Amino acid sequence: MATASVRDTAGQDRLFAALANGTRREVLRLLRERGPQPAGAIADRFDMARPSLSEHLKVLREAGLVSEERAGRQRIYRLEAAPLADVQDWLHPYERFWRQRLTGLGDVLDAMPDDDTP
Amino acid sequence: MATASVRDTAGQDRLFAALANGTRREVLRLLRERGPQPAGAIADRFDMARPSLSEHLKVLREAGLVSEERAGRQRIYRLEAAPLADVQDWLHPYERFWRQRLTGLGDVLDAMPDDDTP
DNA sequence: ACGATAAGTAGGAGATTCCCTACGCGTCAA
DNA sequence: TTGACGCGTAGGGAATCTCCTACTTATCGT
Incomplete structure (x- = not known):
């Protein structure tokens, strides 16, 4: 096993964009706190038409x-935290x-360069 | 001094949305690696009309x-990492x-609830 | 086989994003 | 004061987002 999380720019865009919506962040929190849930149980928690929530799940x-894992006519959604x-x-x-900033060291080192991404 | 970083839902939306764009992430990286820069110097690094980059800076x-700090007819942009x-x-x-997942503990605890955000 | 249930897809309205060109505003140098 | 420079704003077009109301598909119970 080598690389596990190399994400291209478009992938990062998709990832951050998925997080840039309160409803979707709530869905993640729900799955984190309550564990895997069928789509309907998730939708019930939101004041929104079910197809709209279905779209959020797609994103x-x-x-x-x-x-998602299919179980009969339900689809169980599970948090995948790796991204x-x-x-x-x-x-x-x-x-x-x-x-x-927090430690009050101040702006002294602001111009100090560092290298990380090529 | 009490709270420093309580961000409402809209604020988080704005924050994640700002990060959901490769150009803007590049700008942040540039400011991190090279320190504060005038808008023009930033724009020069991108294959994009300057007003477009100006919009990204606004976001x-x-x-x-x-x-931004005004210095003569330049505007120096500086990374603010607090958000x-x-x-x-x-x-x-x-x-x-x-x-x-990474430690191979497996999916055993998946349904285990935890509480964090109200 | 039939009706009910779970959940996704189609299509559309309205807002927002991301890029562009054209223009306006303030600042500096001569 | 005039002209050039640095940078933002206006306005517009194409694409995408976020919500909606139908409608379709798949599964289950009877």
Whole structure:
């Protein structure tokens, strides 16, 4: 096993775009807190027509953030957190910048270059 | 000093949406690696009309990810990483889910609930 | 086989995104 | 003061997003 989370630009776009919607973030939270759920049970939690929520699930699926398993006439959705590890990886080189601010180190090092992505 | 990074749903939408674009992520990387830059120097790096890039800078500004400082007829843009700390905070409750997968602990705990956001 | 149930697809309205060209505003140098 | 420069705003076009109301497909119970 070698690479696990190399995401191209378009993939990152899809990932962040999937997260850029409150309803979809709520769906993720629901799956995280309550475990896998059939589409209907998810939809019941939202004040929105079911087909609309079905679309949101599709966006999450295409971003790799949920998977579906068919069980009879239900489709059980499950959180897939792996792409979120990609987000954390993306975040990592920025970490020292907010650390810097919070610890009051100030803006002293602002111009100090670093290399990370080619 | 009390709360520093409480972001409402709309604010999170704006934040993730700002990150959901390759050009804008590139701008952030540039500011991280090369330090603060005038708008023109940033625009020169992209194969895009300057007003288009100006719009991207506006989106980043409204998400709080960059700040601008006027210096003569230039506007120096600077990375503001604090909102990215919000992203990491948002990410945190999901962390155990991908850890779980990676360490091969398997799907055993998938249905185990946890509480985090109200 | 039939009707009811679970959930996705089709198509469409209205808003937003992402790019462009044209133009306006402030600042500096001569 | 005039002209050039740095940069933003206006406005517009094509594509995409987010919601809706039908409608289709697949499965289950009787």
